[in-house]
Amino acid sequence: MPLGVKAGEGVDSTQVRRLVAAGCIPIGATAVPRGTPWQTWGHTDRGPTTNPWRADRTPGGSSAGSAAAVAAGLVPLATGTDGAGSIRIPAAWCGIVGVKVTNGRLPARDAAGLNAPGPLARTSADAAAYLDVLLGTRLADHPQPGGPLRAAWSATLGYAEVDPAVAGPARAAADRLAAAGVIRWVAHDLALADPAPAWRALRAGPGDRAAAETLRAGNDRRLARLFAAADVLLTPTTGDPAHGHAGPGERMSVALTWAFNLSGHPAASVPAGFAPDGTPVGLQLVARHHHEHLLVRVIKGSTALSSA
Known part of the structure; x- marks a missing residue:
């Protein structure tokens, strides 16, 4: 399955290595806003990352390019990291699914341990499959209330x-x-x-x-x-x-x-x-x-x- 990779994370991160081992194929790095304190908006060196629903609006961030690529149909899923909402906010503003896993289940990208990885996906099935690969689980088989x-x-x-x-x-x-x-x-x-x-x-x-x-x-x-x-x-x-x-x-x-x-x-x-x-x-x-x-x-x- 084609995979978008959040810029700055690289193909050697824990989640990308696990996804590649499961058969995903990284096809490109997605944009992360620069030059703003929260990285939830702003420009890259190629200009602003636009929201596929309205070009005059931001897709959110910092997993901006990942969410935009999934929402625009360029890839079915993409990697994200979330230290304050950086998966969930762009998922919301691009009309897709985004999940932050429990903090500490995988290595954090910040010393404070506030950051956690997760998927941006168009479908619930792809999001669930991504989480199973990431966490080594079978979430569908977990006992349910x-x-x-x-x-x-x-x-x-x-x-x-x-x-x-x-x-x-x-x-x-x-x-x-x-x-x-x-x-x-x-x-x-x-x-x-x-x-x-x-x-x-x-x-x-x-x-x-x-x-x-x-x-x-x-x-x-x-x-x-x-x-x-x-x-x-x-x-x-x-x-x-x-x-x-x-x-x-x-x-x-x-x-x-x-x-x-x-x-x-x-x-x-x-x-x-x-x-x-x-x-x-x-x-x-x-x-x-x-x-x-x-x-x-x-x-x-x-x-x-x-x-x-």
Whole structure:
């Protein structure tokens, strides 16, 4: 199967070596934005990487070229790495599937251990096969809970500002999953602390990490309580629709994604519909540590609904 490889990762990374051994054929390096602090927009030395849905919008990043190549049909799947949302954000804005595995299951690309690899793919089957190769698993054979998965919804995680243009389609997609019997809603009172200061402190390197670890521990406790009552957590993937090539302004595209780089939970984005401007919107799925098989179950249900 043809494979796009995220620029800067190379063919000697753990995930590329495993995919090649399984029969994938790398056909080219995909673009990563340069010159911007978050690498979620900006230009390469060949100009901006454009969103296949709207050329005046970014595909997100930093796995920008990988998502754009998959969405445009150049390759069926491509590699990504996700330190704050760098798989899930471009997956959301390009209308494809993107998965970040549990942090620590494979070597991280950053000293803080916040980065994790994963696929960008057009189909649930390709995403699941990629994860099996990457993790050495058979996710389809993993024991599954009987009946619909217990699901909790949060539009903001308790701290984020979210545009109704993305919250509406994401919630509608989640409700379709409930109506189809893929999930059933459970009540919860999840309200996380904004992970921004902890994420920044941990990425900054040696220094006073006490406050960061305190914030992280508090969020971990809140998430543990949630996942005692729910199998999956659903949110919008981003707080806003895809922005232009000049950048997002004061908006934080990572607002809903980097909480799960801090906590290490596996997380995915699946297509949820479209914002009023015609750009794709993502629905974020989050599961317990090492429960990627539950993400795959919901991804299959969501893509089946979108193709019906």
